[in-house]
Amino acid sequence: MRFLDIQKMAVHALGKNKIQTALTMLGIVIGVSAVIAMVSLGQGAQKLVQDQVAGMGQNVLQIQGGGGWNTGGGGARQGGDQASLTEGDVEAISREVPTVKLVTPIAQAQGQFVFGNQNWQSRVEGSNEHYLEIRGLKIDQGEFFTDSDVRTANRVVVLGKTVSDNLFQGSDPVGQTIRIRNLPYRVIGVLTPKGQSATGQDQDDFAIMPYTTVQKKMTNSAVPRINRITVSAIGSTATVAAKEQITELLKERHSIRPGQPEDFRVNNLTEVAEAAESTTRIMTLLLGSIAAVSLLVGGIGIMNIMLVSVTERTREIGIRMAIGSRGSYIRMQFLAESVILCMLGGLIGVLVGIGLSLAIAQVMGWPSFVSPQAASIAFLFSAATGIFFGYYPAHKAASLDPIEALRYE
């Protein structure tokens, strides 16, 4: 018997019972599309985390003032609320920790930016002259402030693209004077835009000033506040050592005895990123496994229908055997039916799954990401499902006794 004839026969048999075929296929379609959508979703989340981490700069550590969220005995102290970090800490880290490359204190503020009749609400990051390098940012127009601006608390500001666009509507902002909280500031530069973050957040909606300026002009507290210290390590492998060394140094400087909760917290963003990545990886695996279960259920559905079909077509099988079909031809025909069913279902499932992944990404505002491995594995798996779950019914059909089968009513 010719191979092509077996395929034709299988397709013909599937075509005879279109509704049954479609419903059986639906199980596989749902299974395959679920696997693809779930894995794509998980991998999208993974990519999101990676993007976010990359946006923070490389090999960056952040030292947060106030009791850490992770210190069990810390109680009510919330990150950043206690002005526990000082300029002395910044200098000490820069001076004494060998694995640290650059350090900047960060003082934050909010304000209404006004230029002419335009105004814009945004946030201000006060830092020193190393900010750009630590965060991996670039200047588009003008220039960044220098250490002398920091020392003299000069009223200069570098605008993010969004702020600049909203205030200046296309005219050149460099050299212009804007007002924030009723004080004039000179715009000396505009940052190269980074665009939206993976979560859809505008990464260009902020401005940078010398931290001294923020402390003196924009915050009302009597003590100059440093919200956090951002540090870049000399290399990605140095981040762990840097974290330990900074922790030791600050413990000593803040006179924290062993066993006492710390009044600061050092976050190694590389570590955070790795943790987040492994979390999303586990999530991907979990979602994928749950979806794989639905593929399995679809496979069992195939087996069920094929068994019913063998029983329904017992007489037909008897006729085929009587006129000279070998058992193996019957087996191949039924196997071909279930494999074609599964592969067609798999193919539709891949298309639906891709559509679903794109739709979910759109709704969630995540990077649209279709996992090609998930698509190909799910498709191959559906074909394997066809063979695995089709074999027993096909074998059952092939082992029928032609006389019994012919007598079947």
Next chain:
Amino acid sequence: MAEARATGSAASSSEPVIFLKGVHKIYRTGEIEVHALRGVSLQVHRGEFVAVMGPSGSGKSTMMNIIGCLDRLSSGTYILDGVDVSTMSRNQLADTRNQKIGFVFQAFNLIPRTSAIANVELPMVYAGVSPSERRERARMALAGVGLAEKEGSFPNQLSGGQQQRVALARAIASNPAIILADEPTGALDSKTAEEIMRMFQQLNRERGITIVLVTHEADVALHAKRLVRFKDGHIQEDRMIVPQDDVLTLLHPLEETSYEVP
């Protein structure tokens, strides 16, 4: 194919197409043994038209299954068209059925929702005949039973008689050594039954096709040239008869047989 077979057995043209000797068949279902055939010997030569009769349980159905290579004998010898089939494997039996036997059943047994021509082609599909050749041969076979115009029809669009003619076309399309007909008129009215029997006679007379036919009905059996009667697993009677074309004149000679209830 027909030529090849003809030359293959031409050297011994006197050799029977069907040669059965001392055939026993015993069915075992648990503790119970049923001795369905008790030493049957039968020879059917090329071009014969044999009617097999007998009451239920006489062993004639078992006989048909063995002749049709659907069942294996328990002991004895069966040589079909010069080939010993008594020791064949399942696959060899399937191939033998495919090449040497054309089946016609009481219930027509066409594949449902499949066109007439596709049904006729089916044995040739299993034989691996090329699509163009089997289509041509199927067309010829359908034309031979007067259904050239119905090749695209599905079984449920055909009358009983037409379906049986498609089945007949399927049986002859692959030039088998014998046609085995099991109650071919059992599901037909008497007028259609007569038509079908005429067709068997015509195939036998004009094309020399060997036919073995099982029936309950005397008037059907009388279309044959030889009558074999089974009883209790034995051949009770085996004689030549004069084939009759007119049923009405033929009811007489068999009325003595009390078990003939159509």
